[in-house]
Amino acid sequence: MGVRGLQSFLESHCGQACYNINIGKVADEYTKKTGKTPLIVVDGMSCLRKLYGKLNWICGGQWKGYVDHIQEFYKSLTAHGISLVFFFDGNTPERKRETWTHRRLENLKDVMNYFSLIKTNKELEYGKHFFLPTGLAAFTPIIFKDVLGCPVFTCLDECDKVVAEYAKKNGAMGILGQDSDYVIYNTANYYFSINHLNLETLDTVMYDRLALTRVLHITIDQLPVLSCLIGNDVIHQEDLLLFHQHSLKISSHHHHRHSNRPPPEILIPKVATFINNQPSMEQLLNQLPVLARAVFRDENKCHLLSEGIKMYKLDLESQDEFSQKIEDTSNMDIMDRVRLRHINSELGRHLYTIMRGESYESSTTLEDYSSNLPSGAIVFQGLRSKIYRILQKSVKDGLTQVPEWCMYSGSTLKEPDLVDPVELEGGSPSLEELWDGDKDLKWRTFVDCVHPSLWETKIRSLPPHLVVPVAILFYLQCSNPKPILKDWEMNAMIAAFLSPIRQDINLIRTLALPRIDARAVHVAAIFMKGLVNFYFLLAACDFPVDKLNIVPWAFWDGKVFHHYYLRAKSGSKIEDLCEHKDVILKQFLEMKGMIMPHMPPPAPLRPPTSCSPDHPSRSPTLGSPSKKPRSPYTNATPSTSPPNTPGREQNPPTTLAITKNTLGGKQSRGSSPAVSPTSPRGGKPHGKMGVHKSPQPKSPIAKSAAAKSPAKSPKKMTS
Numbered sequence: 203m204g205v206r207g208l209q210s211f212l213e214s215h216c217g218q219a220c221y222n223i224n225i226g227k228v229a230d231e232y233t234k235k236t237g238k239t240p241l242i243v244v245d246g247m248s249c250l251r252k253l254y255g256k257l258n259w260i261c262g263g264q265w266k267g268y269v270d271h272i273q274e275f276y277k278s279l280t281a282h283g284i285s286l287v288f289f290f291d292g293n294t295p296e297r298k299r300e301t302w303t304h305r306r307l308e309n310l311k312d313v314m315n316y317f318s319l320i321k322t323n324k325e326l327e328y329g330k331h332f333f334l335p336t337g338l339a340a341f342t343p344i345i346f347k348d349v350l351g352c353p354v355f356t357c358l359d360e361c362d363k364v365v366a367e368y369a370k371k372n373g374a375m376g377i378l379g380q381d382s383d384y385v386i387y388n389t390a391n392y393y394f395s396i397n398h399l400n401l402e403t404l405d406t407v408m409y410d411r412l413a414l415t416r417v418l419h420i421t422i423d424q425l426p427v428l429s430c431l432i433g434n435d436v437i438h439q440e441d442l443l444l445f446h447q448h449s450l451k452i453s454s455h456h457h458h459r460h461s462n463r464p465p466p467e468i469l470i471p472k473v474a475t476f477i478n479n480q481p482s483m484e485q486l487l488n489q490l491p492v493l494a495r496a497v498f499r500d501e502n503k504c505h506l507l508s509e510g511i512k513m514y515k516l517d518l519e520s521q522d523e524f525s526q527k528i529e530d531t532s533n534m535d536i537m538d539r540v541r542l543r544h545i546n547s548e549l550g551r552h553l554y555t556i557m558r559g560e561s562y563e564s565s566t567t568l569e570d571y572s573s574n575l576p577s578g579a580i581v582f583q584g585l586r587s588k589i590y591r592i593l594q595k596s597v598k599d600g601l602t603q604v605p606e607w608c609m610y611s612g613s614t615l616k617e618p619d620l621v622d623p624v625e626l627e628g629g630s631p632s633l634e635e636l637w638d639g640d641k642d643l644k645w646r647t648f649v650d651c652v653h654p655s656l657w658e659t660k661i662r663s664l665p666p667h668l669v670v671p672v673a674i675l676f677y678l679q680c681s682n683p684k685p686i687l688k689d690w691e692m693n694a695m696i697a698a699f700l701s702p703i704r705q706d707i708n709l710i711r712t713l714a715l716p717r718i719d720a721r722a723v724h725v726a727a728i729f730m731k732g733l734v735n736f737y738f739l740l741a742a743c744d745f746p747v748d749k750l751n752i753v754p755w756a757f758w759d760g761k762v763f764h765h766y767y768l769r770a771k772s773g774s775k776i777e778d779l780c781e782h783k784d785v786i787l788k789q790f791l792e793m794k795g796m797i798m799p800h801m802p803p804p805a806p807l808r809p810p811t812s813c814s815p816d817h818p819s820r821s822p823t824l825g826s827p828s829k830k831p832r833s834p835y836t837n838a839t840p841s842t843s844p845p846n847t848p849g850r851e852q853n854p855p856t857t858l859a860i861t862k863n864t865l866g867g868k869q870s871r872g873s874s875p876a877v878s879p880t881s882p883r884g885g886k887p888h889g890k891m892g893v894h895k896s897p898q899p900k901s902p903i904a905k906s907a908a909a910k911s912p913a914k915s916p917k918k919m920t921s
Contacts, residue, residue, distance in 0.1 A: 204382035207466030245379030262726030262760025263335030577610030578731025591623035
């Protein structure tokens, strides 16, 4: 979140500390003056929106175009001799969970608005409407690290402090990002705005902390106090309202019309004046209870001031773990090995997070929460539960349940879902066994986690870049009581994987979509959510499929998929979808033939029944105690509020154990069938796993949001 209102104050009311600059010219002058290579440390999460540019975002992501944008960005900067180091966020710290939840629910309003526009055939405007495609945060580090060869690091939580420390320790010329906290940290001199960056000319805006202190007549070391008294991640501005109104004498008629907060152009200078009347920083730090009494009228809240100021103190003495080069990890403890690979952006952000006992996160995605399609977070929860069992075996302190903060239809995000690890048939290997084992063990574990019947196919004989997309389709179609996708939707997806259009970025650019189909957008989001979860699985298995064959640009383009989806929906035959090319048709039939024999048989049709105790109504009133979860496979009329999550059905029972954490403790569980001893891996069963389902939570939004929402900064939005 940064410092509330500081960026708008700098951009609109403090021209001395916010001015245009050209990064290329600054770098050239820096090299000429110092003889050093200019280093820019990049806050990767803040770059996603700018680098994605004007590509189609609604259909599931245009990945070849996105990679092309990043390559051009990289070339523009390195042409001036600039060295780049990238940092990406890890998990959300629990102290910010309330903020994370609030943003996810705000995102949900935007998503519902976008689907409303799609269904009424209204145009989504560039600059006014935007939502990060699913998977963008997960796969961007791979582009910089594995495609371009840049140093890329993933932090344990938010990366802003690590960026500031790394820049200071390594004498960086500047930081590129979009977080007002970088104005407060005493770090690199240049802080460049990514939001204002022209990717072709490298013109942007610089935020100048030294100039800001001169304007406000305070010192660099007083900036953390300024942040705390304005409002930041530790001290919310709402908790400072009395201080702003009474101590600073800001009358209510100065407040914003739509909020109870004073505008930054009035607030920030008054806070600076207040700080000027305080003792020196050395004395002030020893008198925080006195300051707390003036600010909160409560000396006991001095810990908030202490924490808020300490947040900006950089650790410049300890060893920099981001610069360590460790070649041999064979004798390291498994947690140390996982941490090292996590930091080096080899595993994604979930694996080490779960092993540390933290929660799994899944943000709001472009899903139609009023439809009868299930949410991707729920569809792949069964897959994650098997990964959790692998991780559980390598955690010394034990891993009983994994809390999951997932946005899905019906989730209120008031508490996490608690998910039990699930044993594979024949026993799950530990992470050490997988990472130190042979490739066959890694492959067998991957296949067993997806579906036992996948063994009966020849999926391993496919071209390497098609293995994972086919495995995802297999999971979608064969792991549920009924297939998630319709037959023609599966045709469209396979055709998109094989399309010659997808392989040519120029053909993709010229491809025109006559309309946007709401269900196609949702299907694409489910597939991409699946890919993020499959990357999690493959990281745990130590990548039995090469990393560059499981990235979306190897087989997926959302715009191309939408093109084939519309054609398939209008009745195009398989030969048409394969562009009448025998080679594509042969591959298409082979891929589909691996899935079709293992799909569950169609459910028998039931005759209509009257509403009775034995046959309850299929459309009870929302909120009724007798309401049962809506199946994702029945054509129910959606309500104006997001329905409860499809897919969590009473019959047939799910194999996934989920407990809603209503009391903050563990729930008792019944037993599930014993693990089968027969498995390609062999081994003995490891006991029984409990089977529970969460009670249906209330809808997160009472009414669909009709108001149009402007595009928001994607910082901290992850999928």
